[in-house]
Amino acid sequence: MSPISLRSSACLMAALAAFSAPAWAQKLTVSNWDGYMAADTMDNFSAETGNDAELVLHATNEEIMGKLIASKGVGYDVVFVSSPFAEVLNNLGLAETLDQDKIPNLANLYAEATELPHDPGNRFSVPYAWGTTGLCYRSDLVDAPTSWADLLMPSEDVAGKTTMLATDRWLLAAGQLQLGYSVNETDPDKMAEVRDVLIDAKKTLLAYDDTTFYAKLVSGEAELVQAWDGWCNYGIAENADIKYMIPKEGSDLWVDTMVILKASENKDAAYEFVNYILDAENHRWAAENILYKVPNEAAMAGVDAGLFESFPNMGMAPAEMLKFEQLRDVGAAQRDYSRIVSEIKAAN
Amino acid sequence: MSSDRRPLLLMSPALLWLFWLMLVPCLLILVLAFFRRGIYGGIEYTWTLENLALVFDPLYFSIFLKSAGIAGLSATIACILGYAAAYAIAAMPRRHQPMLLFFAVLPFWSNYLVRTYAWIVLLNREGLVVNLARWIGFEGELPSMLYNEQVVVVGLVYNYLPFVILSCYAPLSRLNPEITEASRDLGASGWTTFRRVTLPMTVPGIATGFVFVFVLSIGNFVTPALLGGGQFQMIGNLVYAQFLTANDWPFGAALSMILIAVMLGLLMLQALVAERASGATREGDNG
Numbered sequence A: 001m002s003p004i005s006l007r008s009s010a011c012l013m014a015a016l017a018a019f020s021a022p023a024w025a026q027k028l029t030v031s032n033w034d035g036y037m038a039a040d041t042m043d044n045f046s047a048e049t050g051n052d053a054e055l056v057l058h059a060t061n062e063e064i065m066g067k068l069i070a071s072k073g074v075g076y077d078v079v080f081v082s083s084p085f086a087e088v089l090n091n092l093g094l095a096e097t098l099d100q101d102k103i104p105n106l107a108n109l110y111a112e113a114t115e116l117p118h119d120p121g122n123r124f125s126v127p128y129a130w131g132t133t134g135l136c137y138r139s140d141l142v143d144a145p146t147s148w149a150d151l152l153m154p155s156e157d158v159a160g161k162t163t164m165l166a167t168d169r170w171l172l173a174a175g176q177l178q179l180g181y182s183v184n185e186t187d188p189d190k191m192a193e194v195r196d197v198l199i200d201a202k203k204t205l206l207a208y209d210d211t212t213f214y215a216k217l218v219s220g221e222a223e224l225v226q227a228w229d230g231w232c233n234y235g236i237a238e239n240a241d242i243k244y245m246i247p248k249e250g251s252d253l254w255v256d257t258m259v260i261l262k263a264s265e266n267k268d269a270a271y272e273f274v275n276y277i278l279d280a281e282n283h284r285w286a287a288e289n290i291l292y293k294v295p296n297e298a299a300m301a302g303v304d305a306g307l308f309e310s311f312p313n314m315g316m317a318p319a320e321m322l323k324f325e326q327l328r329d330v331g332a333a334q335r336d337y338s339r340i341v342s343e344i345k346a347a348n
Numbered sequence B: 001m002s003s004d005r006r007p008l009l010l011m012s013p014a015l016l017w018l019f020w021l022m023l024v025p026c027l028l029i030l031v032l033a034f035f036r037r038g039i040y041g042g043i044e045y046t047w048t049l050e051n052l053a054l055v056f057d058p059l060y061f062s063i064f065l066k067s068a069g070i071a072g073l074s075a076t077i078a079c080i081l082g083y084a085a086a087y088a089i090a091a092m093p094r095r096h097q098p099m100l101l102f103f104a105v106l107p108f109w110s111n112y113l114v115r116t117y118a119w120i121v122l123l124n125r126e127g128l129v130v131n132l133a134r135w136i137g138f139e140g141e142l143p144s145m146l147y148n149e150q151v152v153v154v155g156l157v158y159n160y161l162p163f164v165i166l167s168c169y170a171p172l173s174r175l176n177p178e179i180t181e182a183s184r185d186l187g188a189s190g191w192t193t194f195r196r197v198t199l200p201m202t203v204p205g206i207a208t209g210f211v212f213v214f215v216l217s218i219g220n221f222v223t224p225a226l227l228g229g230g231q232f233q234m235i236g237n238l239v240y241a242q243f244l245t246a247n248d249w250p251f252g253a254a255l256s257m258i259l260i261a262v263m264l265g266l267l268m269l270q271a272l273v274a275e276r277a278s279g280a281t282r283e284g285d286n287g
Helices: A003-020 A041-049 A061-071 A083-091 A104-108 A168-178 A188-202 A213-219 A229-238 A267-277 A280-290 A297-301 A305-310 A331-346 B002-034 B050-055 B058-091 B094-109 B112-123 B128-136 B149-174 B177-185 B190-218 B222-226 B235-244 B249-286
Strands: A028-032 A053-057 A078-082 A126-138 A162-164 A205-208 A224-228 A242-245 A252-260
Touching: A028 A267, A041 A053, A041 A267, A061 A078, A061 A083, A061 B235, A078 A083, A078 A267, A083 A252, A104 A297, A126 A213, A126 A229, A126 A280, A168 A188, A168 A252, A168 A331, A188 A331, A213 A224, A213 A229, A213 A242, A224 A229, A229 A242, A252 A267, A267 A280, A280 A297, A331 B058, A331 B235, B002 B050, B002 B249, B050 B058, B050 B249, B058 B094, B058 B149, B058 B190, B058 B235, B058 B249, B094 B149, B112 B128, B112 B149, B112 B222, B149 B190, B149 B222, B177 B190, B190 B249, B222 B235, B235 B249
Parallel strands: A028 A053, A028 A078, A162 A205, A162 A224
Antiparallel strands: A078 A252, A126 A224, A126 A242, A126 A252
């Protein structure tokens, strides 16, 4: 958006505010990951609803959690966080208990998206995007994998050409799933087994990589990587030989959500914003542009059929996804998880 | 009176800046080391020494030792290479020296991250070096050059070498040539002159360079994450993880506290070396 149109829309907003908004209206503050919604979302929302709104960015869940915990949620109205963190916000009493009547577009969600185990009935969180974590690979260079073992115990010609996610929970999930355990397992003996499997796997890895793994596949530096489905799609977009699959032992179901803060001073605007995002047209943007599945039936119905052909995992049915377990907040066991990851990384 | 106050007046903006914007925030973080991590990642304000004790747990202490080892190796290599370069520059005609020093610090004009990524472009399995080798006619698999400890050392040495060149150049360029000439006149060989005269008089420069590289390396987390492929942790990565992924600020604060203590110890040691060396030089001057 050019500075001129920015200024004119700001003038328009000021005019609208003078007529329609209450005298104490403040700026609606939304925190999201960079590029996770359309660049003009905030301006369009402001123009349509007359609410002054600003977007701030966070790079990771932990970053925004640190800020929210430090300020007790003051200063933010709506935040985008992954489901385990939404749970924490609720446990800490920072998340608003949602008044569903104020979000009529909740009706657009798949039935499955209203019964997610972390928050059945959407009491404190509204899902924004969801998906799986599996294997992304170069079908022209390696045989199609079937199991997490293909990543963790790779054949000789694939060894040294695999990467795993560097974030604690997903790094551990690969081992937990391979051994048939829950992705939220905390039993020390079972977690010791997970650790040993992952230490052996480390010896065959090219690297731990959260951000450039699909680029490594495109360049051929890696041939088989642990990946989130949406990120694998970025690789597929550049090289059609790249494919995504979910190992036979399963995946986790990750869900990114919107949470309204209890401390919000602009609650009506916050509800309007969440409702605005859930509009079929607005929510479809995410599916078509960031190639993540959105839990919005009305939005997915409008997605161009060609997209499902190019990116087969975009067409995965919600009922299929719901078979997988969500990562949940593990509370006090988080310190054990960090320790195990340190043990894996310290091993030779 | 007024002239006595002037230094204080000139210093006070910088001191206030450092005190309020560096020392106070640092202390606020460090004090967290004595509290407990709340179950959901917040801080529970009950006193404990548990976090500090955890730093000395064999697992975390071994990460500390490994970081110190990598930092020590990087600093040693950087000192050898940097001293040789500084010696060569100082031996050049005076008018060429500024240009050579300029080239030595030229890499600092680019961003640290860019310089580190450049190594990935160079060394990856489909990178420039491998492609060059293939073009020359080399066949078969080259050994992996990225994502290991050695390449982390290479990255650290490369990034911090200019500091050592500058810190060694300073005493080398100030060295009075008459002293080395006197040593030669008295029958010492070139090597003996270097070992017994030049080197001892330039030790402070080496010590400064060494401590600089060591301190910057031991807390570094970018190079191990990028060039090391995240496959091993240095203490900087561990601190980073506590603050940004584990949400365990008290343990992160405890690790930082020990790290700062090690660094302060080293800086004091370096100051001592510099002090003693300058004392030696003065005595030498008198005698």
